[in-house]
Amino acid sequence: MLAYVVRRALYAIPILVGVNLITFFLFFVVNTPDDMARMHLGMKRVTPDAIEKWKAERGYDRPLLYNAQADGSDRLTATIFFDKSVRLFGFDFGSSDAGRNIGADIKQRMWPSLAIALPQFLVGLLVYVSFAMLLAFFRGSYLDVSGVVLCVVLMSISGLFYIIAGQYVFSKLLHLFPVSGYEPGWLAWRFILLPVVIGVIAGLGSSGRVYRTFFLEEIGKDYVRTARAKGVPETRLLFRHVLKNAMVPILTGVVVVIPTLFMGSLIMESFFGIPGLGSYTIEAIQNQDFAIVRAMVFLGSVLYILGLLLTDISYTLVDPRIRLS
Amino acid sequence: MIQPVILWTDALVFLLVVVVLVFALYARNKEHLRAPWRQVVRSRMAVASLVVLSAYTVTGLLDSIHFRTALPETAGQREIQYSGEVLSVLDTLLGPVRTQVEKSYSAPFATHLYTRESVTTGEGETVRIFPRLQFGGAHLADPAHKGADIAARSAIAAAQAVSATAALYLLAGVMLARRRRRPLFAMLGQLARGETEIPWRTALLAVLLIALLVALLANLSAAYHVLGTDKVGQDVLYQSIKSIRTGLVIGTLTTLVMLPFAVFLGMMAGYFRGWVDDVIQYLYTTLNSIPGVLLIAAAVLMMQVYMANHPELFETMAERADLRLLFLCLILGVTSWTGLCRLLRGETLKLRELDYVQAATAFGVSRATILVRHLLPNLLHLVLIAVVIDFSGLVLAEAVLSYVGVGVDPTTLSWGNMINGARLEMAREPMVWWSLLAAFTFMFTLVLAANLFSDAVRDAFDPRLRR
């Protein structure tokens, strides 16, 4: 088990190197730092001095890969590549183009993100699985058919609509919740509840439908017939036999996102004014703060790989056929 | 005089049309390809959604034939000057809807502006009133007659739609009667009772519905802003219709771009295994590990910087916006091929062990032939299912990306841009709701139709569900 985890962790290194190379290419090769400086300072009438100053302030004035002017190991380390890309491996995110410490920002902003994303994830999973089980239990009935139709309709609606309509109905019309904002501590629930409810409803269509097919697939299998042949009642069949088997494919899609919950949801946080990592990212995108975007790409990849590892481990918990070696 | 303009996405859209037609011709003689399609068109749901999708597609195609009109000649001019504005056939068809621009917001079917304006009356007094619209309901002497006018126009529209559908019904009857060698009246009766194998009745009903809608819009939009106007007074209906092309392009071209990668790499990885497999798996795991929105955001941001620094590359605004749209498709393609690639790799791994592949090897059939003749045709259904399923997701994704600010060019009309522009208007008192609702409705109809259609396609093609 431990050996497996170590091996997977080692496997993550080349992937992160790849991610780093891709971002480095995107951010420094497609456009030179000069281009970016010009972009930030306004396109017209930018003096070369202003560009140099902008670059120097943010450490973009070094050579990309190899510093011929430096000595010794500095030839490799006093470069943009080392400074901006390699340092990420030590989770040293540097400072944003606006001069803030990204690492500190992340530490501070991941908690509000998690406060929304984690309940949404857990409640969602519970709701989707129960909903799918309900449909599977009444398979073929009108309840099932209308449930599937509901799913297709729900998944055809844009996610933005749920948020806008939810805010309108619950906040503006009914005044049940504040439209947006956040408050740390226990009082946060007033701000959390609406995004969570909306997030869960928005995902019901696609997840509910997919999970239903997982259940139906399991119900069609031979072992279910065996269980029926020994007189097991339908409800027990569903809960004891089918549920655990259906959890295997459900986990494949679900566990991988657990670590990325820290990253929050871009759209949700921005609409509800949650000061989390999602809105942090979206602000960075809108302000064209590339340093933050780079940091978030790296962080996202790390968390995703962590999610893959968790997925593998979770398999061994639900499926005795899989043993890590 | 007009000068045709072929934008990049136009060319690709028509390439896609050609590909689809060629495939249809190829499939005509292949029973295993025809049979599932026959099953698809037997489903009433699929036929109805196919009619809706066709309506969208026709709109999108009309909007993909672009040209520039000549500017009026000025004295001493030697060659014709063309306008910088690129129009499409759809623009000319929409005519007044495009050109009748008001000052600012107006509600659907309004005759007056939504906002007060200071107007100096004849007596020199300045009052704040809701002024009459320049175009919307301008033909009415008294706005109070609006209801009757709308009713009259609707009645005409209904008559047009019903007669058009009736004509189609007769035509279908004649054609089916001839093909089946049955008397026309019997055939018409059969059609009306819905007793044909392909649910023609459902198709005709869907056509009737769409014809009704088109006729209503055509009759009413000449005199009213049926869906209101936005902040700068542009007709919301026009925006919604123009957004169709954007949605379709993103939904289809993205797939067109990513398919070759996904199919080629997936098959390579599964068939050759070993280091080829390792490299390809590494490639897609790496790409997959970057959160999709962030990768798109990063790429689009970089493209923006590049475009801003190289304005000389684009002759017109339309070209610039178009290239940005194409680039968005490329980026979306790069981020979305991994799923299909992984699926095809797994399936190829399974297929290559099957006896018929072994048998081909035993005949000394070359690897390339095995890939093309034995593996590819047995993977096509997965590709097709992936394409139709991805479509609706991509249409929805456009809205989100435009909201984040990494979607299509702000000058491109798209549902995402409409929503993005209109969302702050929700906070206005009184609220401006029509832009949002129009965008969501148009998008919802397309996505719902696509989802229902993809369901039918999956049922017909997925061998696991068959039998």
Place this chain on the structure above:
Amino acid sequence: MTQPLLDVTDLRVRIGAGDRGIRPVDGVSFHIRRGETFALLGESGCGKSMTALSLLRLLPQPAGRITGGSVKLDGEELMALPETGMRSIRGGRIAMIFQEPMTSLNPVMTVGAQIEESLQQHQGLRGAVARQRVLELLDAVGIPDAERRYGEYPHQLSGGMKQRIMIAIALAGDPDLLIADEPTTALDVTIQAQVLELIKQLQRERGMAVLLITHDLGVVSGMADHVAVMYAGQIVEQAPRDAFFAQPRHPYSRMLFSALPDSSKREERLAVIPGTVPALNQTFQGCRFAGRCDRGWAHCERAVPEWFETGSETGVRCHLADPQISAPGSRAEEADRATGQRVYGEAGAVRTELLQVDGLKVFFPIHKGFFKRVVGHVRAVDDVSISIPRGQTLALVGESGCGKTTAGKAILQLLEATAGKVQFEGVELTALRGEALRSRRRDFQIIFQDPFSSMNPRMSVGDIIEEGMTAQRIGGAAPQRRQRVQQLLEQVGLRPEHAHRYPHEFSGGQRQRICIARALAVNPKLIVCDEPTSALDVSVQAQILNLLQDLQSELGLSYLFITHDLSVVSYLADRVAVMYLGRIVEEGEVHEVLDSPRHPYTEALLSAVPSIDAGGETTVIRLEGDLPSPSSPPAGCHFHPRCPRAVAECTRSYPQRTDLSATHQVRCHLYPG
């Protein structure tokens, strides 16, 4: 007469609706007495499994439903019971075991829990008492080390063990009737013998009745007290076992017997039942078997035959049994032609070896650990040497997992051999590469077991057959090739116009014919037949075996016939090689090996085959346990842990080859050289 335990009257089942709906069970009546074994015999698709499932009202939902009839258990009408009442019947009064032990157990529950569930349901046992009872049951079904197995998951058990677990689950409710639906079809012969013996023993101990559903006459002969033959949704004949085996009355039953291959029919063609089972979505005007019957006459097409009681609990559904009708005489001449002399003559006096395999080894590396180091090998084929002369057949016999298929594929160069020589007409195949190997491939072809996966479903039959010619650039131009395709189709008993159809339009037997045509297209000299008939019904199997025989005598083909079925071997092969765990343990002429087997494994294999002649009186040599893993074969002789005659030496060294005669070799310490 006492009341029967189970009384089924006029049972009818319908699957699906509309024109495509079928009636797999169409008026089935029978009864089972306490403690007896009632065998329901029939080929695939005859409705026997549907009958069994409908007794427990377990038809696949929502497509299937019972449309009529009554099922009485001890006089209680099961069809009238509410669903909750049915639950106490299922597993409590009537238990059922299924064909596929691999998929019939819940993969994520321990076997203990799965047995316990049944105890809890029907006996209300929980906790330590239940656990104790589970251990007893595991013991009763012959699972060693029950304590450990209790907490294990199904994937940790072999197929035979899983079927034992299924039986334990069935026994947990202490049922009066056990329905066994093809309980041993998925198992190897030696394991089959174990499981059948277990069922028999449990039945004796508990006085349970058994409804045995099977396609295998041999199994029926060894197990049943009473036999019913099903055909196309109806029971066509019913009789006590002895009467049935002494004199089957329905033409279908009779033809089933004569289609069975065995050594006594070696010199003749097997009787075949022409055609296939009729589609069950139609309304029948006449006898369902009329089209395929060798005794039918015009009347059979016109009138549906009634059920004629010919004795107590004996009856037949055939116009021949109708005392009111005088049937025309049997078509003796035709029957003679059908079973006439086999055209195949003796092999030529000069033996020339076509294929010579020497010391063939195929090892698959096992990767493990940090950098996927190779930590061991699966020794799938471990030092196999065989030779096949021109125009002759060598049968490679063994249970699943013994490496026989791997050996076949390695000989054809479809898998890379780890070591050893494969000489074909004196040419070393393992040394050939690229074009040289590619053009050689026309000389040796393969026919696969599964007729459903052996043809590309997206290609027409014509294209499939033509592919080899195109790849080998033989057969001339396109029109000539197409002509050759049509000729090949006729040669294998199909029609030329079939070339335009697609594989899914054909039945299993027809597909196998297409596969044979495909192999013949390149004029091969050797065909490796990898279990070509194991997926087919007996009557169809006979057709394919006859075809293979004819082609051999016509074209002088050599066959490497890979099979687990010894009865086919005795019918078809010239020489036999018996494989166990990657090695050949005995080899010889077919009469030598089958008539006087020397290796204990061969003896056990032969005795485990259920035979219809012996009447269930032979003593089966029972092999303990399962086939060990080829990744860690037992030290010494691989067979010694299961060998009933093992001596001390067996644990120490692998036996050398001993020549018993010029043609008969064995590798066993009992026969020191």
